[in-house]
Amino acid sequence: MSAKSNPPTSQEKTIPSDEQVEDELCLLDLEDADSLLLHVQDLVSQHLDEFPEDLLDDEAARYAAKMTKASITDGTRDGHLRIIKHYITFHIRRNKKWDAKRVDDKTPHDITTFITQKCGPVEQGFEGRKYSTAVSTRAALTMWYKNLRPNESLTEWRLDSVSNTWRGLPTRSRQVSQFMVGLEKTKAKSGEVSSSARALALEDIHRLYAHCINSNLTLAQRRLGIVRYVAYLLAWLMLLRIDEVIKLRFENIDKIPGERKFVDVSLNTRKQNQTGLLHSWRLHANDDDPKICPVRAFILLASLYGTEIKKSGPLFLHVTAQGAVMQNQPLTASTLSRALSRDLQGLGYSSWALYGTHSFRRGGCQYRIKIKRWSADMVAAWGGWSQVEAVTMFRYFYSPNDNHEYMHEYDRNY
Numbered sequence: 001m002s003a004k005s006n007p008p009t010s011q012e013k014t015i016p017s018d019e020q021v022e023d024e025l026c027l028l029d030l031e032d033a034d035s036l037l038l039h040v041q042d043l044v045s046q047h048l049d050e051f052p053e054d055l056l057d058d059e060a061a062r063y064a065a066k067m068t069k070a071s072i073t074d075g076t077r078d079g080h081l082r083i084i085k086h087y088i089t090f091h092i093r094r095n096k097k098w099d100a101k102r103v104d105d106k107t108p109h110d111i112t113t114f115i116t117q118k119c120g121p122v123e124q125g126f127e128g129r130k131y132s133t134a135v136s137t138r139a140a141l142t143m144w145y146k147n148l149r150p151n152e153s154l155t156e157w158r159l160d161s162v163s164n165t166w167r168g169l170p171t172r173s174r175q176v177s178q179f180m181v182g183l184e185k186t187k188a189k190s191g192e193v194s195s196s197a198r199a200l201a202l203e204d205i206h207r208l209y210a211h212c213i214n215s216n217l218t219l220a221q222r223r224l225g226i227v228r229y230v231a232y233l234l235a236w237l238m239l240l241r242i243d244e245v246i247k248l249r250f251e252n253i254d255k256i257p258g259e260r261k262f263v264d265v266s267l268n269t270r271k272q273n274q275t276g277l278l279h280s281w282r283l284h285a286n287d288d289d290p291k292i293c294p295v296r297a298f299i300l301l302a303s304l305y306g307t308e309i310k311k312s313g314p315l316f317l318h319v320t321a322q323g324a325v326m327q328n329q330p331l332t333a334s335t336l337s338r339a340l341s342r343d344l345q346g347l348g349y350s351s352w353a354l355y356g357t358h359s360f361r362r363g364g365c366q367y368r369i370k371i372k373r374w375s376a377d378m379v380a381a382w383g384g385w386s387q388v389e390a391v392t393m394f395r396y397f398y399s400p401n402d403n404h405e406y407m408h409e410y411d412r413n414y
Contacts, residue, residue, distance in 0.1 A: 030177060031241075031358065039230055044079035044136045050129055051086045052117070060096075064088035067100050071147050083140035087114050101148055107170040108157070111141055112179040119183060131187040134180065142171040198354040200236060200363035202292070207290040207347050213300070220323030226304050226330065228339050230297045231316050235360035236331060236367070237294055238265065238281050239383040242357040243310075243333040248315040255298065261285055263298055279384040333357070 017232040066083040091098040098110075119134045120126030146154065147168065156168040170176065197302075200208075212225030212232075235245040244267065254264040273357060283294035290296055305325060309317070314330035337357055344352035365383065368374040374382075 019210075030172060044083065044140060047129075047136045048079050048082060050127070050133055051082045053082065058089075058093075061085065061089045063092055064100070068144075071101075071144070072259055080140040080143045083137055084144045086146070087137070087141060090114050090117060100274065103145065104166055104171060105159075106391050107145075107166070108173040108175040111138070111170060111176055114141075115179070115183070119187075131184055131192055134183055138171050138176070138180065142169060144340065145169050145171060198351065198359060198362070199366050200359045202363075202367055204289050205233065206361065208343060211343055211347055214376035220319075220321060223304055223323040223325070224319045224321075226300050227316055227319055228336065228343070230301045231331065231336055232340070232360065233292060233294065233297050234265070236291070236364040237283060238267075239361045239364045239368075239379075240267075241361055242336050245332050246314070246316055246333050246336060249313060250311045250315055253298070254317065260295055263295055281382070 018170050050138070060176050067088055068081050068084050088100045091100070091114070115134045115137050117124060118137060119129045119131065122128035126348075146152075149254075153168045155172065157170055157173040158167055161263075173250055207228055212229040213222060214225070217225060231245050234240065235242060238245070248265070248267060252266050254266070256414065262282050262284045264280060266278040285295040286293040300321050305311075305317075309327055310326055313327075316331040316336075318326045318329035318331055321377065340355065340359075341352055349355075361383075365379060367381050368382065369376075379385075
């Protein structure tokens with residue numbers, strides 16, 4: 001009779017498995033890819049010299065040009081088209097029978113093979129381009145496959161067991177995500193800086209406050225700025241992505257009449273929380289730094305909405321250029337993302353394109369650790385992260401894209 005194995009200890013039960021960690025890394029890769037999509041046109045433009053037109057002058061290249069022209073008519077995406085033509089040409093030169101419109105289980109491999117050709121090590125016969133080239137290429141190929149199959153889901157890649165066909169976007173496949181995670185690690189080891197979104201630090205939030213709520217603005221501009229800034233601040237304080245903060249509703253806000261010390265906020269639509277359970281925050285007033293005081297921010301928003309706005313439904317509402325608040329037009333994630341880009345450009349940020357939908361979450365996480373001196377478990381509880389999601393949390397603590405200009409002071413002993 002064989003001996004029974006001892007049951008796992010409570011510690012062993014909570015230690016994430018390698019597979020769980022890998023799942024979380026793939027999820028983070030997809031979130032980073034989504035975060036950079038807003039600025040991908042600028043990213044693609046920076047790498048066009050790596051996809052020269054003069055190399056596209058043979059039968060395969062002419063076929064590729066014909067295919068892209070027939071499938072994509074958006075003239076504003078010329079950079080994407082050039083990358084797509086290189087992709088098709090690369091595969092046709094390798095295999096004349098390769099079908100550019102085929103989408104099946106082999107398509108993710110086609111994508112990673114081409115990116116390997118562009119970004120693999122020179123000593124192995126590849127071109128040795130940077131990781132940002134891989135990001136640009138993936139974005140261009142996402143456009144290609146979206147145009148080939150416009151009715152497919154943009155958020156998944158799965159095998160439909162009924163029709164035995166692959167649904168969604170191959171650029172979002174696990175195979176491609178695993179490849180991108182591995183490539184980023186390889187490039188980082190060689191000293192290359194990641195393309196992850198940069199964190200918005202405390203001083204950035206102060207500048208956004210001054211930019212959005214400025215006494216020199218017209219009344220309409222200031223009304224527009226109040227909605228934007230309150231959304232920015234809550235995303236930063238609560239460690240939310242832009243697409244999460246705009247889902248806040250009046251019903252999620254619990255403020256006791258006359259209470260000026262705190263506001264309770266709850267949310268049940270987070271990506272980490274698929275059970276429907278609420279995650280809640282108690283946001284306390286900040287008299288030491290009024291610019292990031294959540295209670296004052298809610299008072300500003302309440303003053304803007306006044307009594308004519310019904311206090312139900314989406315919290316963040318569209319404000320017209322004339323300053324009118326539209327009760328039936330909630331603010332969208334894309335609108336707020338574009339507004340952030342404009343605000344950062346208005347502030348003179350030359351690196352504005354490095355800030356994305358995760359920048360508030362990254363910056364808020366670093367603020368809690370570096371300035372508020374919270375422990376890692378406090379941040380994890382506040383952000384609603386599980387042990388597996390601690391992989392993501394550490395990425396928010398640190399990014400090579402963030403400002404490290406004070407690094408020479410790190411080891412100071414006096």
